[in-house]
Amino acid sequence: MQHQILRNKNKITVISGVLIALGFLSLWTVGNELVFEWALIIASILGAAPIAIQAYQALKVKVVSIDVLVTLAVTGAFLLRNFEESAIVTFLFLFGAYLEQRTLNKTRSAIKELTEMAPESALKLMDDGEYVEVEVDEVEVGDVLLVKTGAKVPVDGTVLSGEGSINEAGITGESIPVGKEKESKVYAGTILDNGTLQIVADRVGEDTTFGKIIELVEEAQDSKSEAERFIDRFSRYYTPAVLLIAFIVWLFSRDIASAVTILVLGCPGALVIGVPVSNVAGIGNGARRGILLKGSEVIGDFSRVDTMVFDKTGTLTMGAPAVSAVEYYGENIPEALGYLASIERESDHPLAKAVLDEIGETEYSVVENTEVVKGGGIVATVNGHRVAVGNVALMVKENVVLNEKAQADIARLERQGNSLVLSAVDGELKILMGVRDQTRPGAKEHLQELKKLGVKHLVMLSGDNQGTVDIVGRELGLTEAHGNMLPEDKSAFIKRLIEQEGRIVAFVGDGVNDSPSLALANIGIAMGGGTDVAIETSDVVLMNSNLGHLPHALGLAKATARNMKQNILIAVGVVLVLISALIFSDWMNMSIGMLVHEGSILAVILNGMRLLSYRQKA
Amino acid sequence: MMKAATLQLETLTCPSCAAKIEGALKSLNGVDQGSIKVLFNSSKVKLNFDADTIALDDITQAITKMGYIVEKSVVK
Known part of the structure; x- marks a missing residue:
């Protein structure tokens, strides 16, 4: 019976609404007071039933819930034969709860969409050599699985055979296809856009990166800040206090009407x-973009950050050297490029890969008489030509003439922090390439956005020499850039900023060897996440290396913190206005009180919902 | 033997629901009181319980009796 009533709460709401409408209609059209009264009596009893049941259940476990206040208030009004009030208040309370549920589901939708991306089934290789569809829970580490086009990757694993491209939006928040082949790592929750892969399971269920993200986000959305815990404690005593006040009012004034009105006005809904x-x-807005904010405490601290400290390599820069500038001299350049590639192809020098990536497809020739010149480069014979590849010192040694333009180019590229790769064919300079660890695309603009968001100090720390660090620092418009720093120097630097200068510091790193700094900073931000340590020690995880997500994360934290304050203000303001209206005016009654009260709950939910569509303005 | 349970409930819509469920679970013998976590937004309950004293069914029952549907439960 109790369950029946609770299950059909929505139907009861509709019926009681219709009854109230009928009652008023008969009163206003034909002036039939008997129909009016009975319609409202039935609506009151019907509507009060589910509320009373909820109140009873709460009292059984010693919780004085809002239902208790409303049940008492409605009973009071009913006994006073004020059926109009009792019917309207119950209806508004039920209808409000219905709207709350609908809108609340909207605010949770972003995270729900994420959790629904969890894989459910897998094609598992059985002993008889056939693939059989099984529940994802039944997959164990070491199982061999088949992933077909359009299917979700069920576990974290390694490709055994096959090729395909995967949309990793579920993990990185970026919908870009990533090519996979033998030995590639694949992640649970990502989708195979085309191809077929046979994979072996490395991690399953909650141990997968996707599983960790889900768990983290779910815990985060329910984590409570100091303010929230205070509100929780407050509301535990608040509802009994309202009950007590109403009782005292009745005791002294013997006015039941005022006493029950206080019960309704005092409802704490919007606040909780x-x-x-x-x-x-x-948190849902961020999670959709691969930005994981670990709870409301983090949001609060992050929104107040005034100093951001960056690790250089891999965070502000790509972390791998690449050719940043190329100059050509004289004729027969395609041939010269072919010779250069042929020589570099056989070298394992770190710069060689960058040069090969830059040249791309070309015609290779046989390389003979290779001679490595220590601290200079390589001299070899290619197609009967003497080819020298190396630095300026090697060119001088080979008597290569560096004309005025070449000398100017060399000076310019060196000033920009490049390592130089020069190629000469038969003693004539052909190609000059500048190679360096380049800053991430858009890094400068994104750092400026951070400044606009109120971050006063942008600091870069690096293990590289001060010269290189200065160049990158100037290029990106940082306020400070420090080189020659070991990991422990970095964490000591952050400690000093926090303890001696009283700054609120966020540290941004890739989590590879900067965990101490991530842990020490007020807010540790791990970029290009995926590593377990980074996810665990940091407060904010950016699932991909796109620096553009950083301003979004900060802007979102600020908007969310602001939104919380607005909601507290709305909730407290409404209660204050209602109570003072009761004391100082004569128009305040239970129905108006309930209407305003439910309105304020919807107002805070709708206000919160705005965060779902938050976008960082460029 | 202590076990950890995660229960997925129907969507919770009022914060006082969370308080009620927590209250109901706290009164159960065999449930580790300190471990009870009612996650309001994800509508989940996480707790540790002593499998020798109380069965998962009893825990599910206690929540159902409060009027909330338990959609799925996982024990580890």
């Missing part, structure tokens, strides 16, 4: 729901 709603919508 306001902050969680902002929290879940803000």
